[in-house]
Amino acid sequence: MDSKPGSSLSASLEDYLETIFWVVAAEGAARAKDIARQLKVKASSVTGALQTLAEKEYIHYRPYEAVTLTREGFEKAARVVQRHRILREFFAQVLGVDEAVAEQRARRLEHDVGDEVAARMAALLEYVQGRDGMRQELAAFLAQREGPAAQRAMLPSGSQTVADLKSGQKGVIVSVRREGAISRRLADMGLGRGALIEVEGVAPMGDPIRVRIRRYRLSLRRSEAAAILVVGR
Amino acid sequence: MKRIRVALAGNPNSGKSSVFNMLTGAHQHVGNYPGVTVEKKEGVCTYDGYQIEIIDLPGTYSLTAYSTEELIARDYVLDETPDVVVDVVDASNLERNLYLATQLIEMNVPLVLAFNMSDLAKRRGIEFDLEQLSRLLEARIVPTVGNKAQGREPLLEAIVATVRQAETPRAHRLNYGDEIEEELAKIEAVLVEQNVEWVPRSGLRWVAVKLLEQDDAVTAKAVHPEIRDAVARSVEHLRGIFGDEPEIVMADRRYGFISGACQETIASSVERRHDTSDTIDAVVTNRVLGLPIFLLLMYMVFWLTFTLGEYPMMALEWFFEWAGATVAGFWPAGSDSWVKSLLIDGILGGVGGVVVFLPNILLLFLAIAILEDSGYMARAAFVMDRIMHKIGLHGKSFIPMLIGFGCSVPAIMATRILENRRSRFTTIMVIPLMSCGARLTIYALIIPAFFPHQWRGPVMWLIYLIGIVLAVVCAKVLRLTIFRGETMPFVMELPPYRVPTLKSVLIHMWQRGWLFLKKAGTVILGISIVLWALASFPKPSAEELAELNEQQRHQTILERSIIGRVGHIIEPVIRPLGFDWKVGTALIGATAAKEVFVSQLGIVYAVGSEEGGAEVLRRRLQADYTPLVGFCIMLFCLISAPCVGTVAMTRQETNSWRWATFQFLALTGLAYGITFLVYQIGSLWG
Numbered sequence: 001m002d003s004k005p006g007s008s009l010s011a012s013l014e015d016y017l018e019t020i021f022w023v024v025a026a027e028g029a030a031r032a033k034d035i036a037r038q039l040k041v042k043a044s045s046v047t048g049a050l051q052t053l054a055e056k057e058y059i060h061y062r063p064y065e066a067v068t069l070t071r072e073g074f075e076k077a078a079r080v081v082q083r084h085r086i087l088r089e090f091f092a093q094v095l096g097v098d099e100a101v102a103e104q105r106a107r108r109l110e111h112d113v114g115d116e117v118a119a120r121m122a123a124l125l126e127y128v129q130g131r132d133g134m135r136q137e138l139a140a141f142l143a144q145r146e147g148p149a150a151q152r153a154m155l156p157s158g159s160q161t162v163a164d165l166k167s168g169q170k171g172v173i174v175s176v177r178r179e180g181a182i183s184r185r186l187a188d189m190g191l192g193r194g195a196l197i198e199v200e201g202v203a204p205m206g207d208p209i210r211v212r213i214r215r216y217r218l219s220l221r222r223s224e225a226a227a228i229l230v231v232g233r
Numbered sequence: 234m235k236r237i238r239v240a241l242a243g244n245p246n247s248g249k250s251s252v253f254n255m256l257t258g259a260h261q262h263v264g265n266y267p268g269v270t271v272e273k274k275e276g277v278c279t280y281d282g283y284q285i286e287i288i289d290l291p292g293t294y295s296l297t298a299y300s301t302e303e304l305i306a307r308d309y310v311l312d313e314t315p316d317v318v319v320d321v322v323d324a325s326n327l328e329r330n331l332y333l334a335t336q337l338i339e340m341n342v343p344l345v346l347a348f349n350m351s352d353l354a355k356r357r358g359i360e361f362d363l364e365q366l367s368r369l370l371e372a373r374i375v376p377t378v379g380n381k382a383q384g385r386e387p388l389l390e391a392i393v394a395t396v397r398q399a400e401t402p403r404a405h406r407l408n409y410g411d412e413i414e415e416e417l418a419k420i421e422a423v424l425v426e427q428n429v430e431w432v433p434r435s436g437l438r439w440v441a442v443k444l445l446e447q448d449d450a451v452t453a454k455a456v457h458p459e460i461r462d463a464v465a466r467s468v469e470h471l472r473g474i475f476g477d478e479p480e481i482v483m484a485d486r487r488y489g490f491i492s493g494a495c496q497e498t499i500a501s502s503v504e505r506r507h508d509t510s511d512t513i514d515a516v517v518t519n520r521v522l523g524l525p526i527f528l529l530l531m532y533m534v535f536w537l538t539f540t541l542g543e544y545p546m547m548a549l550e551w552f553f554e555w556a557g558a559t560v561a562g563f564w565p566a567g568s569d570s571w572v573k574s575l576l577i578d579g580i581l582g583g584v585g586g587v588v589v590f591l592p593n594i595l596l597l598f599l600a601i602a603i604l605e606d607s608g609y610m611a612r613a614a615f616v617m618d619r620i621m622h623k624i625g626l627h628g629k630s631f632i633p634m635l636i637g638f639g640c641s642v643p644a645i646m647a648t649r650i651l652e653n654r655r656s657r658f659t660t661i662m663v664i665p666l667m668s669c670g671a672r673l674t675i676y677a678l679i680i681p682a683f684f685p686h687q688w689r690g691p692v693m694w695l696i697y698l699i700g701i702v703l704a705v706v707c708a709k710v711l712r713l714t715i716f717r718g719e720t721m722p723f724v725m726e727l728p729p730y731r732v733p734t735l736k737s738v739l740i741h742m743w744q745r746g747w748l749f750l751k752k753a754g755t756v757i758l759g760i761s762i763v764l765w766a767l768a769s770f771p772k773p774s775a776e777e778l779a780e781l782n783e784q785q786r787h788q789t790i791l792e793r794s795i796i797g798r799v800g801h802i803i804e805p806v807i808r809p810l811g812f813d814w815k816v817g818t819a820l821i822g823a824t825a826a827k828e829v830f831v832s833q834l835g836i837v838y839a840v841g842s843e844e845g846g847a848e849v850l851r852r853r854l855q856a857d858y859t860p861l862v863g864f865c866i867m868l869f870c871l872i873s874a875p876c877v878g879t880v881a882m883t884r885q886e887t888n889s890w891r892w893a894t895f896q897f898l899a900l901t902g903l904a905y906g907i908t909f910l911v912y913q914i915g916s917l918w919g
Binding site: 028029066068175176182183184185186187188189190192193194195200201202203204205206207208210214215216217218219220221224 | 329485488514515521524724725728729
């Protein structure tokens with residue numbers, strides 16, 4: 001809920017912030033030309049947007065230098081990414097809309113949906129996901145009205161922690177749950193806020209899992225992975 | 234000659250040992266840090282008129298005093314104030330490796346960075362602006378390739394140059410951001426106000442950083458209520474701002490600093506997403522293939538250690554037999570001189586009893602060094618963790634326990650691969666329950682004596698199974714009682730695969746072998762000689778022996794000896810297990826080595842060890858005991874009193890007689906209890 005007048009951003013600036021978020025997660029810092037390439041715009045128009053974001057203190061930016069997110073910027077961007085994911089999964093899993101369509105609509109609506117509505121959608125999403133019977137009932141009901149699109153298999157819970165990510169999936173760490181020595185150890189190993197983590201595989205007996213972080217490989221027990229909250233793509 | 238003391242720090246898997254080997258060559262010494270079981274390696278070399286003494290600190294990812302290793306490394310740097318700290322950094326994995334460097338920088342130590350495996354980094358297309366990075370980190374940086382001995386001279390040069398240069402305060406410091414810096418300043422001010430006298434050379438700021446991180450070791454020193462209050466206020470304040478513990482935010486900031494430094498100084502020309510390690514991992518940790526590959530490799534380790542190890546062992550046994558015969562030649566045939574007996578049965582037998590373990594230990598550590606250096610060991614732990622975690626152990630515990638089926642002595646030494654003390658000690662305690670090869674000779678005597686053909690296989694299988702089940706139960710019980718505590722997070726690096734170098738593998742093997750001879754070997758020899766004396770004295774008079782044949786003579790000597798007498802004395806105690814004094818005497822003798830049980834029983838029954846002797850002995854046993862007693866003998870030998878070698882090794886690896894005594898008494902007590910129940914309940918059945 002952005003009630004502070006100075007903090008609201010235009011849809012386009014939010015897109016910039018979201019792009020920077022992903023580029024920084026992967027590379028450590030973002031260069032203007034990477035951002036331009038990702039957004040498919042001209043490098044010259046990037047500069048203006050970056051300046052605006054820097055004025056609002058969402059990013060650290062000086063001309064010809066790489067861009068990193070400020071604390072506020074990171075949180076703002078994480079929230080946009082979060083809304084994006086909620087919308088996409090809500091459309092795909094609750095409404096049974098085609099994945100590609102869900103993604104496309106989510107990209108548009110992420111700017112306008114607002115945190116309050118998104119939070120309720122997320123709650124409903126969780127409610128439906130937890131109830132197989134209701135999910136089938138809902139799918140059947142939608143199918144009656146609209147045809148087979150709604151009958152698509154409904155995926156299990158949206159990725160919230162590293163333990164929920166499947167092999168090959170990536171996420172950016174938003175926070176690590178406080179659990180004594182474990183969270184300190186994880187922080188020491190570089191599993192901190194803003195780091196990109198990718199699940200590479202699972203042990204033969206289903207636990208532990210193999211992840212990639214900061215260009216090296218690590219194994220984690222599922223119980224430890226469940227303490228790491230992420231936003232996934 | 235002027236001395237320079239250098240401490241070698243670095244992440245595990247950064248190739249620290251290879252740099253250490255490169256610097257010191259053969260001039261190294263392996264010991265333990267005082268009071269703990271963490272290995273300490275020291276070495277010396279000379280350069281440019283300096284004698285450079287190098288201490289290899291334990292490999293750590295951080296210096297947060299989170300594990301024993303980290304605390305040792307940190308205390309060494311703080312208390313022993315080495316002239317230079319060399320941080321060995323894996324150049325191909327810079328971001329995480331520099332984390333330790335940021336902490337060393339914060340400690341204000343004269344620092345040299347060895348960018349190790351720089352050839353690998355180059356092959357991966359990573360290019361460094363070392364000059365710029367060196368300016369940012371304010372430390373000399375030297376590219377090295379430890380396992381190819383490249384960069385030795387420049388590294389020594391940098392060490393000497395760092396010593397010669399007057400200590401100048403650092404121009405930059407790691408900035409934690411305004412909110413945290415403010416609190417650090419407040420804490421520092423309180424520290425100055427209170428005029429604390431325990432500030433190490435790393436300075437006030439470091440103390441403030443550690444206090445804000447709620448570091449246990451530093452907090453324990455800050456007893457001043459003013460300081461504690463200030464820290465508590467700051468922590469609370471920062472928690473409010475960040476919604477997270479300050480230490481977590483600070484760790485993130487350090488990584489932020491590293492990302493910034495890397496961004497400015499590193500160019501990656503090729504983005505190679507999938508490397509060889511990924512391909513290998515896709516196979517060896519595969520959900521279907523992972524376990525079979527692991528089991529196959531374990532089979533090969535076992536085969537190498539024991540099947541291949543049997544040849545040098547046979548050669549050694551043959552040599553000691555020959556040596557015994559040669560020594561015996563100095564006395565007239567049939568002489569009963571106790572000096573002869575001391576030399577042959579006591580000393581030569583004792584030395585033989587030590588050296589006989591050497592082939593197993595060398596070959597096992599050859600295999601372990603290859604597994605560790607290649608990077609597979611971490612994958613083995615990864616594959617096995619699910620099962621081992623259930624019984625409270627680490628994935629890697631599987632390897633020593635498996636080796637236990639061959640021999641407990643190398644198996645206990647192999648627990649060195651476990652970093653966590655609790656997991657390691659638990660594993661050591663239960664290893665003797667894995668039925669070792671020596672006990673097989675006991676089963677081979679007893680089972681055919683008491684059990685019909687079709688039952689022999691199942692009985693043997695049952696004995697092994699009982700051992701495994703007991704080991705699992707005991708491990709679980711130990712982890713819930715004396716070795717209780719938070720299980721260490723598993724968070725384990727899966728290092729890139731590498732081809733092990735011959736030199737590092739051989740050095741590893743040699744160090745283990747030497748350590749065994751020096752430490753456990755002397756204990757084994759000492760106890761063996763004592764056991765020989767107990768079995769030889771007091772001697773019966775010459776008249777008593779005069780009319781007896783050789784077997785009877787041996788029998789009389791043993792029966793009259795202290796061991797024989799104790800065997801008689803404890804008979805009432807072992808009666809409820811179905812044992813008489815003969816079994817008791819053999820059991821006491823078997824403390825020297827499990828297989829001695831068979832030869833001692835032979836002596837007690839006055840049966841020679843020549844061809845067919847075993848059959849004669851079996852018939853005598855059948856006459857004296859029921860199959861139930863036979864089973865109870867095997868059960869007791871399986872569980873009870875670990876042999877001298879095991880005791881000596883447990884003493885060496887736990888660094889205390891207390892644990893060795895505990896293991897001995899606890900296992901013997903367990904054996905008594907279980908055998909008692911089996912015999913009593915079995916007798917009721919009839």
